[in-house]
Amino acid sequence: METKTNIMDTLRSRGFVKQTVFEEDLYKLLGSESVPFYIGFDPTADSLHVGHFLALMAMSHMQKAGHKPIVLIGGGTGKIGDPSGRTDMRQMMTDETIQHNCDCFKVQMSKFFSFDGENAAVMVNNADWLDKLNYIDFIRDIGSLFSVNKMLTAECFKSRMEKGLSFLEFNYMLMQSYDFLYLYKNYGCKLQCGGDDQWSNVLAGADLIRRKEGKPAFAMTFTLLTTSEGKKMGKTQKGAVWLDPNKTTPYEFYQYWRNIDDADVEKCLKLLTYVDVAEIEELCKFGDERINAAKERLAFEVTKIVHGEELATQSRNQAKGAFGGSEDEMPTKTIASDIRNIIDVMVELGVVKSKSEARNLIGGGGIKIGDEKIEAFDYCLSDSQVANGFVFHKGKKIHIKVVTE
């Protein structure tokens, strides 16, 4: 393999790395051989979202550097539920749902790293081994190596001490640690990565291998992708920002990044695109409106990774059309010609969740058709609007060219 640059240096310079164990040993290991590493994903939905993006990018960088990604699907641990960052128990899922979600994940992940060729990524489901565990054997072999006292000091449990924590969930850490051990034995996996909220779980796994096998194993966590205000990124009024174009359209996806906080642009460019670090710094050096160039670049690059260059270009042009005034490139939607009432039109366009919301928006002066502000709830489209199409505006952000059929 090529070892021009140690992957750790890449990840560090882009701001991925939050915590590691035995940093020097890990650095040497990553610089000297192809290291199989894993990251766990909970199959709780049929699409990945922005929250997973950073981990996917990290895996991508690492595969490019010659390391082998192992995607661990938490089909087994999903039956338990990770208590980290949770105040209540997770819903349990059926095997069919989990399998379906895995299939969807794989398609999306393929855009970040390859499941073929050299250092091909592999996807494994921990239900395959966790389901078969024998309770007595397990607690003797693995349980004996865990100190409850130590576990209780872990942040992920501490926060649950007030709200309550069932024994089921308490076992999550053991399961995840066992995963690492299993992957170590069967896939030669020596490194577990994860979000920083996974630190205690990740660390416990590496510890387990060191105790049980007496061999080195490593842990590394990544910065959590949060906004400058410390909130988790990727939440909007419509819920999470998904990678599935059917849940979040490429245009909406593009807009999400285009509208990001000034303070978060540089961080996101480094973490979520392949743009060269020096170039990013150049783009982000201005504190005024020139930062918009960086935002455009961010939105384009990120959309390109997820949806491909063609759709990224299209989204960019649509955005320029919508905000630059040119109707030609604006996102277009088609509605039936017999829908005339403005409220029905809004529902049909999907810009509001309910008719009440539509009324509130109209009442608040947030709706325009062409240059005309709509003030009446019973506003109806004219024949010429139906015939020729029109431009619908919701606030400053949503601009849609509407044609009828």
Add this chain to the structure above:
RNA sequence: GGGUAGAUUCCCGAGCGGCCAAAGGGAGCAGACUGUAAAUCUGCCGUCUCUGACUUCGGUGGUCCGAAUCCACCUCUACCCA
């Protein structure tokens, strides 16, 4: 097993028989100001056939002209005692 305190709208959290679709905050959306940013100020923020109607306050059943509020039972949670 016993005792105590709880379960409220997306989240936190008030309400404790009519004035409750339910205070306040957060998030979100919209208006003004801007740079498709932030901060700030303002409005909205259960649903609908929308000056009215309907469905919500863990579940089920009751009391009452009337219940998120009272009673009974149940489910879940925390704390204390064993």
